[in-house]
Amino acid sequence: xxxxxxxxxxxxxxxxxxxxxxxxxxxxxxxxxxxxxxxxxxxxxxxxxxxxxxxxxxxxxxxxxxxxxxxxxxxxxxxxxxxxxxxxxxxxxxxxxxxxxxxxxxxxxxxxxxxxxxxxxxxxxxxxxxxxxxxxxxxxxxxxxxxxxxxxxxxxxxxxxxxxxxxxxxxxxxxxxxxxxxxx
Numbered sequence: 001x002x003x004x005x006x007x008x009x010x011x012x013x014x015x016x017x018x019x020x021x022x023x024x025x026x027x028x029x030x031x032x033x034x035x036x037x038x039x040x041x042x043x044x045x046x047x048x049x050x051x052x053x054x055x056x057x058x059x060x061x062x063x064x065x066x067x068x069x070x071x072x073x074x075x076x077x078x079x080x081x082x083x084x085x086x087x088x089x090x091x092x093x094x095x096x097x098x099x100x101x102x103x104x105x106x107x108x109x110x111x112x113x114x115x116x117x118x119x120x121x122x123x124x125x126x127x128x129x130x131x132x133x134x135x136x137x138x139x140x141x142x143x144x145x146x147x148x149x150x151x152x153x154x155x156x157x158x159x160x161x162x163x164x165x166x167x168x169x170x171x172x173x174x175x176x177x178x179x180x181x182x183x184x
Contacts, residue, residue, distance in 0.1 A: 029065035050074035058093035066117035095146035114149030136165035141178035
């Protein structure tokens, strides 16, 4: 809870102090069955990681349940776009943590286990047996961002003329300093 002071700037007087709840954690679970899927709880978690990243602001944490998430999927594209330039574009000062499993009760920070509750970010957006049609970069880093507790797989950076798409199939970082921990 944060206390704010409301002031009428025209008159310069203070009216009240009142409590405001700040939502710092955004929840993602591909199996969420809530009616809202707005990320405010495990029950109403975002189904797609891209939607959570879009909603995040500096200082937020994104807690992601076990499962596999693809960079070309979001609410508008639930079956994917198959666009090879699709990536999870991290945001400055936003932390993403995998390793939760609300279905088994591993839904609190102290219960997080990235080894048991594997959370995969996969660039395999089209044909399962053909890596050449995968995302160029699965994750793109950002300053002060954190990626913790994920398996990042199936990026395929083979573009002939765009530097970003020529390297960093798993994670591409150019002139940024994200923190990466507990990742494969």
